[in-house]
Every structure is written in structure tokens, then in C-alpha cells.
Amino acid sequence: MINSLRYSFSKVESNSQGLIVNFLGFDNFHEALFVNPNFNRTLTESIMNMLVNVPLIVIFSLFLAVLLNQKFKGRGLSRAIFFLPVILASGVIATLETESLIEALNAENQSGGFIGGLRSFELERMMIQAGVNESIVMYLTGAVDRIYDIVSQSGVQILIFLAGIQSISPHLYEASKIEGATGYEAFWKITFPMVSPMILVNVVYTVIDSFANNATTTMIRDVGFTNFNFGLSSAMAWLYFLSVALILAVSTYIISKRVFYYE
Amino acid sequence: MVSDLLHAIGARLMSLNHWKKWSWSVVRFVLIVGLSFVILYPILQKISTAIKGRADLYSPIVVWIPENFSLENFSHAMRIMDYWNTLLNTFYLSGMTTILTAISCALAGYGFARLKFKGSNILFTCVVLTILVPPTTILIPMYLNLKDFTLLGIIPLFTGGKDVNLLNTYWPFILTSLLAISYKSGLFILIFRQFFRGIPKEVEEAAYVDGANVTKTFARIMLPNALPAIITVCLFSFVWQWNDSFYTTTYLTTSKVMSTSLSSLPHNLNVQLQAEGGGQQDPFYLDMVQDTGVLLAILPLIIIYLFVQRYFVESVERTGVVG
Numbered sequence: 008m009i010n011s012l013r014y015s016f017s018k019v020e021s022n023s024q025g026l027i028v029n030f031l032g033f034d035n036f037h038e039a040l041f042v043n044p045n046f047n048r049t050l051t052e053s054i055m056n057m058l059v060n061v062p063l064i065v066i067f068s069l070f071l072a073v074l075l076n077q078k079f080k081g082r083g084l085s086r087a088i089f090f091l092p093v094i095l096a097s098g099v100i101a102t103l104e105t106e107s108l109i110e111a112l113n114a115e116n117q118s119g120g121f122i123g124g125l126r127s128f129e130l131e132r133m134m135i136q137a138g139v140n141e142s143i144v145m146y147l148t149g150a151v152d153r154i155y156d157i158v159s160q161s162g163v164q165i166l167i168f169l170a171g172i173q174s175i176s177p178h179l180y181e182a183s184k185i186e187g188a189t190g191y192e193a194f195w196k197i198t199f200p201m202v203s204p205m206i207l208v209n210v211v212y213t214v215i216d217s218f219a220n221n222a223t224t225t226m227i228r229d230v231g232f233t234n235f236n237f238g239l240s241s242a243m244a245w246l247y248f249l250s251v252a253l254i255l256a257v258s259t260y261i262i263s264k265r266v267f268y269y270e
Numbered sequence: 271m272v273s274d275l276l277h278a279i280g281a282r283l284m285s286l287n288h289w290k291k292w293s294w295s296v297v298r299f300v301l302i303v304g305l306s307f308v309i310l311y312p313i314l315q316k317i318s319t320a321i322k323g324r325a326d327l328y329s330p331i332v333v334w335i336p337e338n339f340s341l342e343n344f345s346h347a348m349r350i351m352d353y354w355n356t357l358l359n360t361f362y363l364s365g366m367t368t369i370l371t372a373i374s375c376a377l378a379g380y381g382f383a384r385l386k387f388k389g390s391n392i393l394f395t396c397v398v399l400t401i402l403v404p405p406t407t408i409l410i411p412m413y414l415n416l417k418d419f420t421l422l423g424i425i426p427l428f429t430g431g432k433d434v435n436l437l438n439t440y441w442p443f444i445l446t447s448l449l450a451i452s453y454k455s456g457l458f459i460l461i462f463r464q465f466f467r468g469i470p471k472e473v474e475e476a477a478y479v480d481g482a483n484v485t486k487t488f489a490r491i492m493l494p495n496a497l498p499a500i501i502t503v504c505l506f507s508f509v510w511q512w513n514d515s516f517y518t519t520t521y522l523t524t525s526k527v528m529s530t531s532l533s534s535l536p537h538n539l540n541v542q543l544q545a546e547g548g549g550q551q552d553p554f555y556l557d558m559v560q561d562t563g564v565l566l567a568i569l570p571l572i573i574i575y576l577f578v579q580r581y582f583v584e585s586v587e588r589t590g591v592v593g
Contacts, residue, residue: 071305074298074301074302075302077298079295079298079299083576083579085302085306086579087572087575087576087579088306088309088310089305089306089309090505090572090575091309091310091313091568091572092309093505093506093509094509094513094568094571094572095312095313095568154305154308158305158308158309159309163506166502166505166506167461167502169498169502170465170498170499170501170502171465171468171498173498174465174468174495174496174498174499201468204464204465204467204468205461205464205465207464208457208460208461208464211398211401211460212401212457212460215401215457252399255398
């Protein structure tokens with residue numbers, strides 16, 4: 008890491024003698040921020056994506072965890088199904104998935120098939136006609152369109168929430184029921200505060216998860232290993248790291264002020 | 271009589287509460303079935319690919335149900351991956367790291383949650399940041415350290431100046447998980463910490479009053495209460511270790527584990543089929559066998575999950591605290 012920090016301040020050339028490191032000061036950072044036409048755009052884009060996705064994923068997985076915690080027929084089966092993304096979205100399998108030709112073949116076979124038919128145009132029109140604010144509509148319909156991504160990214164979070172919900176002692180619910188609380192009130196007054204520590208965990212995890220692979224990291228790798236501009240690449244990596252750390256710090260600060268600990 | 275009965279039924283149907291419950295379960299059913307379909311769709315596709323015969327691959331009539339049903343793909347994949355042997359190896363490795371990781375991360379999480387010391391917050395921030403750093407960055411120092419392992423210069427004193435090469439054994443995994451620095455263990459520490467902080471302090475205080483020390487309180491009081499967290503962490507670390515190809519390819523070069531044999535499956539198949547005669551193989555066919563391999567790799571995980579799930583039961587008793 009210290010090496011990469013050193014590279015980010017200097018011009019790195021590799022030749023027959025190995026790596027030559029010349030100190031350059033902030034030139035690489037300057038180039039990344041003001042000269043390179045793509046970096047700013049990609050960075051803001053991926054940060055915006057992150058900001059949009061994180062609340063969606065967290066709320067969605069909390070909702071599903073509450074749902075899966077209720078008693079109904081086939082609960083075990085559906086829990087097993089919702090565990091599948093955890094397996095599928097990790098390690099080799101995820102890598103193999105993206106390279107798989109069969110997937111491509113299948114996708115080709117049924118483009119315009121019924122998955123494509125499941126768009127949300129109708130919903131969108133209906134909501135706009137009903138007078139809902141347009142940006143909210145776009146946000147929601149965008150979420151519906153990306154449902155597979157969201158589901159596959161929220162497997163881990165669902166499990167964490169499920170564990171959190173299950174450690175809430177049932178006597179709290181009993182007491183609230185005797186006092187006459189509805190299920191809705193019980194959720195906001197009991198479930199929500201009790202799982203709030205887990206919300207913090209999930210926000211942190213989701214931010215990091217979306218940080219790990221997106222357009223910016225691909226770009227950093229390209230600059231480093233395709234164009235052999237290690238100095239610029241590590242400067243970009245540091246800028247990216249700092250911005251994510253900043254987001255993480257701000258969100259953790261805001262959430263941890265509201266988190267309720269049973270102490 | 272009859273009208274009375276009808277009246278009673280009608281009243282029951284009309285009651286608001288009943289309707290509310292009923293409509294809620296319909297909504298829930300639709301949601302869960304729909305989302306399950308979204309998740310299962312790629313898997314179903316894989317299954318249908320796995321049981322297809324070779325001739326069906328390009329047949330335009332075949333979409334889901336194959337015309338020539340065959341288990342040839344399975345037999346190929348199992349033979350080349352050396353399935354049972356690999357399964358056993360992977361199981362050992364994942365099980366070992368899982369248990370050690372759970373123990374060490376639980377201890378660390380407890381420490382961060384309850385035992386406050388100077389700088390513990392700063393240290394905890396560092397723990398969270400370790401998840402942020404991609405494992406590729408620390409790969410080379412780790413590799414060199416493990417290749418010439420000296421344990422701060424202690425081991426050469428015993429072996430007479432020689433250091434130990436730990437690569438190609440299970441030791442790297444054991445050591446990293448024992449010290450809670452293995453793959454994503456920062457996340458596990460975070461989970462444990464949040465969990466322990468959510469447990470009421472009164473329980474612990476009661477234990478202290480009864481004369482238990484820190485270790486005993488931890489083992490007897492805190493751990494049973496954090497059972498859901500332990501299970502979650504175990505599951506995650508098991509699955510991630512099972513699927514991890516990054517560390518396994520670095521540390522283990524010869525031993526067969528699931529992830530490495532899975533990723534080299536198409537190549538090995540190609541080599542073998544070429545040796546048996548026939549030139550370059552069709553890449554689509556190789557892919558087909560690979561999909562079968564993926565199915566074979568995730569099958570044990572699903573079975574394990576179905577068994578573990580019953581420990582995810584509700585109402586973990588929090589005895590002793592009233593109100």
C-alpha cells in the first residue's frame with residue numbers, strides 16, 4: 008500500500024533495470040482530476056450508482072427478511088432459495104458466470120422473450136398519471152427493471168437481517184400485542200430499532216461490495232496494466248479509495264447516531 | 271338452522287381482520303414466488319443445459335426440455351473434477367477455516383463491543399478498512415511471508431537456521447483464520463460486534479455479580495445469545511471459502527479443491543477429449559460441461575444450508591431480563 012502511495016506521487020517507468028520511480032508531486036492527481044477526460048465522469052457515475060443502490064438494497068433486504076421471518080407454508084424452501092444468491096455471487100462461480108457462453112447463447116435465444124416483456128412501462132405511465140413526482144417514479148421503475156441485480160446483491164444482507172430479527176426476544180412482541188399495537192406499529196417500534204445495529208453492518212457491507220467491482224475499478228486496472236501508466240493508475244486508485252472511505256465515514260456517522268443499542 | 275349457520279359463516283368472512291390477513295398472505299405469496307422465480311431462473315437454465323444431449327445444443331426446437339436426455343455431462347464433469355476426492359478436500363478446508371474464523375472473530379467482536387480500551391475505536395476503524403482493501407494488494411507480502419515462514423525468527427532457532435515453507439499445505443488457511451485476518455473477516459468482526467452490543471448489559475452484570483470472570487461470561491452468557499450471528503458468520507465463511515479461487519490458487523498449487531478444479535474444468539476436458547481423438551473441441555460443448563460442474567459444486571452447499579437452517583429458529587431465549 009505504501010508502495011502504491013509512493014507510485015501515485017511519481018512517474019513510474021519499467022525497463023530492463025526494473026522499475027524507475029521519479030518523484031513528481033501532485034502531477035498524477037492533477038492529471039487524473041483535470042486532464043484525463045474519463046476519470047471524473049466515471050468516478051461520479053459510480054459514486055452516484057452506489058448512492059442510489061445502497062438504500063434500495065438495504066431497504067429491500069430488510070423487507071424481505073421481515074417477510075421470510077413470518078410463519079407460512081414453504082418458509083424453509085423460500086429461505087433456501089433466497090440463500091442461493093450468496094452462493095452464486097461469490098468467487099469462481101461469479102467469474103465463470105460472466106464468461107459462460109451458454110448464458111450468452113440462452114440470452115440470445117430469447118431476446119425479446121418474456122423476460123424482456125416484463126418491463127415496467129405500464130406501471131410508469133400509471134404512476135405519472137396518478138400525479139407522483141417524476142423523479143420518484145423513475146427511481147422506483149429503475150429499481151423494478153434491475154430486480155435481478157438487486158436480488159442477487161442482497162443475499163448476504165437478507166441473511167444478516169434475518170439473524171438480527173431472530174435475536175429479538177418474543178416477549179417484546181407479546182407485550183406490545185397486549186397493549187394493543189398493530190403489526191405495523193410493532194415493526195417500527197420494535198423490529199426497526201432492534202435491528203438497527205445490523206442496518207449499520209449492511210450499509211457498510213453494501214458500500215464495500217459495490218466498491219469492489221464497477222466501472223471505476225475496471226478503468227483503474229486498464230490504465231495500470233494495459234497502458235502501463237502505474238503512477239496515474241495508483242493516483243486514481245487512491246482518489247477512489249478516499250472518496251469511498253469518505254462516503255463510508257459520513258454514512259456510518261449518520262447511522263450510528265440513530266442506532267439503538269440495548270445497553 | 272341453516273340460515274343461522276350461513277349467517278355465522280358470513281360474519282366470519284365479512285370481518286375486517288380476516289380479510290386483512292387473507293389479502294396479506296396473498297400479497298406475500300405473490301412476492302415470494304415472483305422473486306424466487308427471478309433467482310431460480312438461471313439455475314433452471316443450468317439444469318436444463320446439464321441434462322441436454324450434445325445434439326440438442328444447436329437444435330432450435332429445444333428450449334427447456336431436451337430431446338435427447340443424457341447424463342453424459344455429469345459423468346464427464348465428475349470424472350475430470352475427481353469429484354468425490356475434491357469434495358472431501360474442500361469440505362475439510364472450508365470446515366476448518368470456518369470454525370477457526372468463527373471463534374477468532376467472535377472473540378475479536380466481543381472485545382470491540384464490550385472491553386473498552388484506549389484506541390479501541392481507532393483500531394476498530396482499521397478493522398473495517400481492511401475489508402475495503404482488495405486482497406490483491408497484500409498478496410505478495412503474504413506469499414513471501416508464508417514461503418519463508420519464520421514466526422518472528424523463532425522457528426529457525428529450532429530447525430537450525432532453516433525456515434519453513436508453508437505453501438501447498440493447509441497451514442496458511444489455518445493461520446490466517448486463527449488470527450482473524452482471512453478472507454473478509456473484517457466483516458465478520460463487524461457483525462459480531464454489532465450483535466454483542468445489542469445484547470443487554472444487565473445479563474452480563476448479573477453474571478459478574480454471580481462471580482463469573484470475563485472468559486466465563488463470554489462463553490456461558492454471550493455466545494449462546496449470539497447463536498444466529500454465529501450461524502450467519504459460519505455460513506458466509508464456509509461459502510466464501512468454498513468458492514474462493516484467489517487464495518486457493520496462491521497457497522495451494524497441487525491439492526485439489528472445488529474452486530480450482532472447477533475453473534480449470536473446460537481446459538482439462540479439452541485436453542482429455544483431444545487425446546481420445548478428435549481435434550479442437552466445440553467451446554459451447556465445453557461450456558455445457560462447465561455448467562454441469564457449477565451445479566455439482568453448489569449442490570453440497572444447498573444441502574448443508576437446508577440442514578443448518580433449522581438452527582435459525584425463532585425465540586432465542588433471553589432469560590433473566592424482564593421488561
